[in-house]
Amino acid sequence: MxxxxxxxxxxxxxxxxxxxxxxxxxxxNHGSYGAVPIGVQRTQQRLRDETEANPMRFFNRGLVDRITHARRHLAGFLGADPDGTALIGNVTIGAAIVLQSLRLEPGDEVVGTDHGYGSFALTVDREVRRTGAVRRTLPVPLGATDEEIIEIVRSGIRAGRTKLLMIDQIASSTARLFPTAAIVAVARERGVPVLVDGAHAPGMLPLPVDTIGADFWVGNLHKWGYAPRGTAALVVAPRWRERIEPLAVSWYDDAGFPTRIEWQATLDYTAWLAAPVGLFTLRTLxxxxxxxxxxxxxxxxxxxxxxxxxxxxxxxxxxxxxxxxxxxxxxxxxxxxxxxxxxxxxxxxxxxxxxxxxxxxxxxxxxxxxxxxxxxxxxxxxxxxxxxxxxxxxxx
The missing domain is CATH 3.90.1150.170 (Aspartate Aminotransferase, domain 1)
Structure with a gap:
């Protein structure tokens, strides 16, 4: 039967x-690269046409304000503080920014699970080679309950030694949904900062970023948020913002977070400026x-x-x-x-x-x-x- x-x-x-x-x-396989609606594609192309019609005008007359406006729109959708949100190219860039800004030292630990995204592990490995820190991986069975996962994390982090816990919101390799808010609460009890990889969350999950309570959160809007590729956000808790540094210093470095992260000279900013149209498409549907x-x-x-x-x-x-x-x-x-x-x-x-x-x-x-x-x-x-x-x- x-x-x-x-x-x-x-x-x-x-x-x-x-x-x-x-x-x-x-x-x-929308989860890997997303798909950009035609209306968003056309909006981005118009912005590129505007750029090429007069590059001096585009880059030098109000672009920072336009990026700020787009960021505020996207942060509102994410449920994040706009002043604590920086637009970036993708979540791996966000992880690299956080790791570099922590200034790890020999013996410090960066802890994650075996569900973590591969490029995050590579990013951590590069940083530990530079600093003498250590990467540790916590095995989490695919069928583990939320309570079991929380206990695995509780047992796997060490106060004073674990300098960062990296946890997925939805794991790319296994599509596992992690109880991120509860994990963050456990880590906070031990004084361990948390970076949440929310690559798949924007547009798929309703949970507002600020309710998670993480020290750092990164997420892509070009997957389930219908934004052009190269649109992601790094959200940073207030106590960390002054310490966050860009991977490359550019002209707005003195402006502080988030502008010092966002402004990267002749980067193509049209994806960020067109991203609100993707959210409009999503809301229209x-x-x-x-x-x-x-x-x-x-x-x-x-x-x-x-x-x-x-x-x-x-x-x-x-x-x-x-x-x-x-x-x-x-x-x-x-x-x-x-x-x-x-x-x-x-x-x-x-x-x-x-x-x-x-x-x-x-x-x-x-x-x-x-x-x-x-x-x-x-x-x-x-x-x-x-x-x-x-x-x-x-x-x-």
Missing amino acids: SVAGPQPPVPIPGARLLFSLDPGVAHL GLERVRSHNAALAAYGQWVIGRALGIAPADLLHPGGPTVAMRLLPLPAGTASTLDDAMELRRRIGDELGAEVAVNAWQGRGWLRLSGQVYNRAEEYEQLAERLPALLAAPS
Whole structure:
């Protein structure tokens, strides 16, 4: 007897037409690079045209004020203090800024979990090589409860020695939703500062940044917030703002945080200036409507592909819970168990099946990560479910 699974949500009328994605490809990996609505693309192009029409005027007459205005708009959407928010290119840049500003010393610890994003680990490794500090990783089982995760963190940080705890809000590799506010509270009891990686949070999760209470929070708006790529935010608690330094010093260094971080001379600022149009698009579609649609569609995709792979419904993990628009599927043992193999399988699925997905190697096993977005349709997941088992069974 077949077990009834989740049903796909009703498509949002007209939403698919807002994007310029290739209709011959199933784009099931919004979480990696996002997709920029056509209206946002055109806004950014107009700003680029304005730049090239008179570069002197664009850069020298009011640009800082325009960036500030865009930042205030984006910070309001995030639920963050605009004066404690700096616009940056992506979350890894934000992590590098924080780590550099901490001025680590030999023996200091930077602690994270094994769900952390790879470029964050590389950034920490570079900083510990420079300073003599140490990176420690806390293993967190994929099926751990929130209470278990909190206890793992409580036992893993050390007052006076742990100089930074880095925790995901939603983990990229596993789509795990972490109890960030509770973790921050535990770390505060020990006097340990926390950096929250909220790369996937803006536009997907309703939790206002300021309610998390982290010392540092970084998040991308070019994923689920429909902003142009290269739009992210670094939010810093008041007691740290004077210590935060840019990776490269530029002309507004004396202006303090956040302008000293944002102003990087001839950087292309058009992504930041166009980003509010992405939020306007999201609100026009209906923010809660989009969130519930995307989460439901990802759940349906996980179920239909999991069934095709012979995964029992009880074994379908959804560590992000019902509000997260990304879902995880375990691949057969020995498949994509290394980074190189995962990248190769992702390429094969894209080239041979016409579907773009995320494939990650985590804890010695390959995992398929699916996203749901307003431009996706149930039949895209169904078609992948029909064809993926044969590809996995065929020799590479």
